[in-house]
Amino acid sequence: MSKKMHIKLKVNGKDEEFLAEPRELLIYTLRERLNITGPHIGCETSHCGACTVTINGKSVKSCTMFAAQADGAEVTTIEGIGGPDDLHPLQTAFKEHHGLQCGYCTPGMITRATKLLEENPNPTEEEIRFGMAGNICRCTGYQNIIKSIQAAAAEMNAAKEAAE
Amino acid sequence: MIPAAFEYYRPKDMAGVLSILEEHGDDARVMAGGHSLIPMMKLRMADVPHLIDLQDVGGMSDIEIGSDSLRIGAMVTQSQIIEHAELAQVAPILREAALQIADPQVRYMGTVGGNVANGDPGNDMPGLMQCLDASFTVVGPDGERDIAARDFYEAAYMTAREDEEVLTAVTVPLPKGGYAYEKQKRKIGDYATAAAAVQIVKEGGACASASIAMTNLSDTPVYSEAAGAALVGTSVDDAALKAAVSAMLEDIDPADDNRGPVAFKNHVAGVILRRAIERAWSRA
Numbered sequence: 001m002s003k004k005m006h007i008k009l010k011v012n013g014k015d016e017e018f019l020a021e022p023r024e025l026l027i028y029t030l031r032e033r034l035n036i037t038g039p040h041i042g043c044e045t046s047h048c049g050a051c052t053v054t055i056n057g058k059s060v061k062s063c064t065m066f067a068a069q070a071d072g073a074e075v076t077t078i079e080g081i082g083g084p085d086d087l088h089p090l091q092t093a094f095k096e097h098h099g100l101q102c103g104y105c106t107p108g109m110i111t112r113a114t115k116l117l118e119e120n121p122n123p124t125e126e127e128i129r130f131g132m133a134g135n136i137c138r139c140t141g142y143q144n145i146i147k148s149i150q151a152a153a154a155e156m157n158a159a160k161e162a163a164e
Numbered sequence: 165m166i167p168a169a170f171e172y173y174r175p176k177d178m179a180g181v182l183s184i185l186e187e188h189g190d191d192a193r194v195m196a197g198g199h200s201l202i203p204m205m206k207l208r209m210a211d212v213p214h215l216i217d218l219q220d221v222g223g224m225s226d227i228e229i230g231s232d233s234l235r236i237g238a239m240v241t242q243s244q245i246i247e248h249a250e251l252a253q254v255a256p257i258l259r260e261a262a263l264q265i266a267d268p269q270v271r272y273m274g275t276v277g278g279n280v281a282n283g284d285p286g287n288d289m290p291g292l293m294q295c296l297d298a299s300f301t302v303v304g305p306d307g308e309r310d311i312a313a314r315d316f317y318e319a320a321y322m323t324a325r326e327d328e329e330v331l332t333a334v335t336v337p338l339p340k341g342g343y344a345y346e347k348q349k350r351k352i353g354d355y356a357t358a359a360a361a362v363q364i365v366k367e368g369g370a371c372a373s374a375s376i377a378m379t380n381l382s383d384t385p386v387y388s389e390a391a392g393a394a395l396v397g398t399s400v401d402d403a404a405l406k407a408a409v410s411a412m413l414e415d416i417d418p419a420d421d422n423r424g425p426v427a428f429k430n431h432v433a434g435v436i437l438r439r440a441i442e443r444a445w446s447r448a
Contacts, residue, residue: 021169022171023168045165045207046199046202046203046353052269058243058272061269061270064198064202065273066202068217131268132268134267134270134352
């Protein structure tokens, strides 16, 4: 067994400090150590995107990063995007447009979509399909996910205009 | 899936990296984005007792465009390649290829250096760099040396880089003429069934020069000098395309696997190369 490391993370705005083996994958840190169970374990081989979180402004599959690599980083999970009492426009749109069925992929989908809309606030259908290609859904056939993201984009753009 | 235990290092400079490599030899591996190495460690196909994370070393994340060549630091990510407007002007084939690698999340992490140094025949950048006649800078205990991409790959995961050396940059002569990176894959995130990188120069309606390399059709990338030569002096008509494809098929050596039997791979390689040449020629 290798020496444990002292790791510091900021997760959803909260400072976390712990000792972990270097081989601890970030998804296990989040789910089992910090009890942040929004990010899911799907394929565990960096294909499905269910474990997607935002790390220092990038969408990352947290099954393919060691907690040690993220030492010092800021991590945002679905829990930091919105909750039952303050849904993010993407969460509302997924609910209203049937962007999920079983919901397993949804935390990763929405976390990824927040970055997509930050980078491209008004994406075409093709841009959404390309930008969401790292997230797999086995229920919806994707059509309603695209509608949800388009609806959220429209809502967010309208809110931004109203604020200006 | 949890990898076997290892010691983790995050040195602040290259001297620190090299001293760990010298101490542990082939028990140590450097890691850039980790999106090839970590899955291999999880599958226990790679045993890395000493893992050296390069993220704090610095000096390897820049794209520098000069008058006759460009230099890409080893830690430049695929997403940086895609977003770099000037790079897209001077070497658009890099962006075209990067857009076909993996998916957005993986492209934020996956680096050019990792892609070329790993030596996986499925990686796209090695074939592309052979097409572009790039060279790789490696640094080791005896200093720096440059290795031509066309001389770098020896077998799957076996390269001309020594165990105690680190690949730090890729230098690419500014490409000329039309370009195409064409890739056939089963799904997003899969490696190519076949991929072709083509760079072609047209002068007075004829092909003046052509460079062709193929991906995932042998245990190394395949630079097919003969395929390029088959186009030179022609108007890239059907006969020339057929000659180039025939020459390429002589140079590749695909293996039967879950992407299909050898006959299928040869067929796909031919289709993909033809498409790549036609698209490159239309842009020349």
